[in-house]
Amino acid sequence: MNADTPRRVTPEEQELDNKRAELAVLEAQLAEWELECATLQAALRAFEGRYLRCVGRLYAELDAIEAQIAEALARQHPNDPTTVANAAQARAQAQESAEAAHEADSLRTPDAFSPSDGLKKLYRDVAKHVHPDLGTTEEDRSRRHQFMADANHAYQHGDEAGLWAILHAWEQSPASVPGEGIGADLVRVIRQIAQVKARLQTLEEELAQCHASELYQLYVQVEEAAAQGRDLLAVMAERLERQIADARRRLAETIQRSPQI
DSSP: OTTTTOOOOOOHHHHHHHHHHHHHHHHHHHHHHHHHHHHHHHHHHHHHHHHIIIIIHHHHHHHHHHHHHHHHHHOOOOOHHHHHHHEEEEEEEEHHHHHHHHHHHHHHHHOOOOOHHHHHHHHHHHHHOGGGOOSSSHHHHHHHHHHHHHHHHHHTTTOHHHHHHHHHHHHHHGSSSSOOOHHHHHHHHHHHHHHHHHHHHHHHHHHHHHHSHHHHHHHHHHHHHHHOOOOOHHHHHHHHHHHHHHHHHHHHHHTTSSSOO
């Protein structure tokens, strides 16, 4: 054979090239969907904190007054099982609301999550490199899982320096070095494709669950109202404050009707 004659690509090499091209497309889609899911989850977490601080604390206050009313009625009618049960249920509801409001205060989440385009691009780059579903062994996937968990935490806290550090650490790690041999590479890529497809299916289900949640529906309503110049949470808070005033009045009337001991 002439030395200048180009070597023919074997069927295995051609198939490996095809699979790598397919994997590259899936990797880009996976990084995009991971970004969408992480962004949505961070936005909902920030919104939930804002909601609880603005409205949740008022619900807690209202529930506490309603529990006091129910307990006062139970003391007035100690032999009425329905009244006693209502008091217990009202107190449990008040306790749950109080815990939720306290948790919101302790978390101190931002009012909104607005990642920059640069942060999003960096997150995509990290996801393309370290995603656990690109691993070919259990040890590799476990190592990648920790990298990805750190990346998610850094992204959702707006830590660009942290994402750069994660990417650099991955590029310097032995796990980033590919194996050798066409046969092994082909099997590795085929398995990576299957894993990425499975993860895409999981992400699709997670996003659907987020979109179907009551929190997301309220989030959309608040965002749409804000686009029209209205603060929907402030409107809800004003309504609750009126309900609290009415509940205080009913509590005072209930206590007045209590028998004097």
